[in-house]
Amino acid sequence: xxxxxxxxxxxxxxxxxxxxxxxxxxxxxxxxxxxxxxxxxxxxxxxxxxxxxxxxxxxxxxxxxxxxxxxxxxxxxxxxxxxxxxxxxxxxxxxxxxxxxxxxxxxxxxxxxxxxxxxxxxxxxxxxxxxxxxxxxxxxxxxxxxxxxxxxxxxxxxxxxxxxxxxxxxxxxxxxxxxxxxxxxxxxxxxxxxxxxxxxxxxxxxxxxxxxxxxxxxxxxxxxxxxxxxxxxxxxxxxxxxxxxxxxxxxxxxxxxxxxxxxxxxxxxxxxxxxxxxxxxxxxxxxxxxxxxxxxxxxxxxxxxxxxxxxxxxxxxxxxxxxxxxxxxxxxxxxxxxxxxxxxxxxxxxxxxxxxxxxxxxxxxxxxxxxxxxxxxxxxxxxxxxxxxxxxxxxxxxxxxxxxxxxxxxxxxxxxxxxxxxxxxxxxxxxxxxxxxxxxxxxxxxxxxxxxxxxxxxxxxxxxxxx
Numbered sequence: 001x002x003x004x005x006x007x008x009x010x011x012x013x014x015x016x017x018x019x020x021x022x023x024x025x026x027x028x029x030x031x032x033x034x035x036x037x038x039x040x041x042x043x044x045x046x047x048x049x050x051x052x053x054x055x056x057x058x059x060x061x062x063x064x065x066x067x068x069x070x071x072x073x074x075x076x077x078x079x080x081x082x083x084x085x086x087x088x089x090x091x092x093x094x095x096x097x098x099x100x101x102x103x104x105x106x107x108x109x110x111x112x113x114x115x116x117x118x119x120x121x122x123x124x125x126x127x128x129x130x131x132x133x134x135x136x137x138x139x140x141x142x143x144x145x146x147x148x149x150x151x152x153x154x155x156x157x158x159x160x161x162x163x164x165x166x167x168x169x170x171x172x173x174x175x176x177x178x179x180x181x182x183x184x185x186x187x188x189x190x191x192x193x194x195x196x197x198x199x200x201x202x203x204x205x206x207x208x209x210x211x212x213x214x215x216x217x218x219x220x221x222x223x224x225x226x227x228x229x230x231x232x233x234x235x236x237x238x239x240x241x242x243x244x245x246x247x248x249x250x251x252x253x254x255x256x257x258x259x260x261x262x263x264x265x266x267x268x269x270x271x272x273x274x275x276x277x278x279x280x281x282x283x284x285x286x287x288x289x290x291x292x293x294x295x296x297x298x299x300x301x302x303x304x305x306x307x308x309x310x311x312x313x314x315x316x317x318x319x320x321x322x323x324x325x326x327x328x329x330x331x332x333x334x335x336x337x338x339x340x341x342x343x344x345x346x347x348x349x350x351x352x353x354x355x356x357x358x359x360x361x362x363x364x365x366x367x368x369x370x371x372x373x374x375x376x377x378x379x380x381x382x383x384x385x386x387x388x389x390x391x392x393x394x395x396x397x398x399x400x401x402x403x404x405x406x407x408x409x410x411x412x413x414x415x416x417x418x419x420x421x422x423x424x425x426x427x428x429x430x431x432x433x434x435x436x437x438x439x440x441x442x443x444x445x446x447x448x449x450x451x452x453x454x455x456x457x458x459x460x461x462x463x464x465x466x467x
Contacts, residue, residue, distance in 0.1 A: 009069050020121075175190065177192070274387060312324055322380070324393060328364065378416075381416065390440070408441065412441055412444065
């Protein structure tokens with residue numbers, strides 16, 4: 001349920017580094033002029049750039065280790081201040097150990113000034129960040145909407161905790177229940193339990209918390225499967241452990257145990273590292289790719305005079321739709337001819353992509369052979385709709401035909417390349433490539449992303465499975 005805080009926590013982490021370096025600079029400027037400690041008038045108090053670099057590296061590592069970036073405390077300013085009151089002194093103590101063996105001439109009073117300024121600036125950042133979240137909610141109505149299934153004591157506790165601890169990031173939209181609510185707090189009732197998917201869709205809820213008694217296993221299972229077609233996150237207040245998918249995540253919502261069945265697999269620091277890597281790599285690659293993209297655009301336009309780019313709705317992380325960008329490789333209106341080229345394999349599974357697709361143009365065949373038609377998706381990566389590495393995003397009509405287990409591939413952001421592409425690319429039909437996607441999801445690491453990117457270079461040069 002804390003996925004909405006990951007961008008805010010990334011903002012805090014970047015702000016912490018910048019303000020910490022600024023606090024050290026301010027301490028350097030203040031040490032000669034403040035009237036405390038031994039006078040050092042006329043002496044240099046400049047600090048080596050190495051110390052600034054160590055501080056910029058040490059603080060995020062120390063803060064992460066000490067739980068400053070715990071997503072459960074993201075909007076709780078008092079809890080954040082308490083964590084900072086521990087984390088700042090500990091980080092300063094570690095810095096002192098480093099300085100003892102390296103730059104022993106740095107004034108101890110300067111370090112005290114730095115610690116006080118650092119703590120004050122980071123507290124101000126969190127106070128300002130909390131007010132910003134509240135302002136965004138009031139102006140843009142950005143709060144996540146939560147639908148609670150059930151209306152008993154547990155459901156009431158969930159609602160109270162959300163309103164007390166997760167405001168302003170989340171608000172309770174209402175409840176789904178078959179009977180008169182057992183708690184007065186459990187209102188408004190927006191529909192029956194069986195109507196949960198409809199209610200979630202109509203009210204725009206992106207978080208579902210199921211707080212039903214343990215004897216309602218069948219109802220819970222039906223709700224989970226019915227909600228698979230919607231871009232929502234589902235949580236169950238125990239016990240219903242047999243419904244776990246991909247990576248069931250047990251979390252404590254301020255003392256209340258809860259199991260997340262469709263939590264983001266890549267979250268917290270992993271998500272921040274992956275997103276940062278995507279942005280840095282894309283910023284480096286785009287200037288190199290732009291001349292090639294300009295030549296491709298001219299070739300596509302001169303070939304048949306049709307559109308240069310192909311835009312199509314695809315299904316992204318957790319079922320959220322977005323429009324993918326590619327260089328057009330087929331004749332205009334190719335989507336309307338899909339039924340003419342869809343085939344069945346020997347096991348009766350649909351195959352949507354064939355080697356001799358009559359809709360592919362001459363220029364398009366060349367672009368596909370060298371995977372150059374994918375270059376515009378760097379813009380999708382910049383917008384946060386895709387990652388460099390991840391399962392390929394499918395069209396909505398393909399996702400509609402997924403078995404429930406196949407929907408697990410939507411648990412991570414889609415990618416330009418992935419484990420499937422490096423292991424066989426388009427040679428593998430969808431019902432087999434899903435196994436490769438699930439391997440990636442269950443074994444995700446930044447190192448695996450780097451390995452896949454390196455393998456993609458070889459796959460493209462060998463033109464393996466590209467058509």
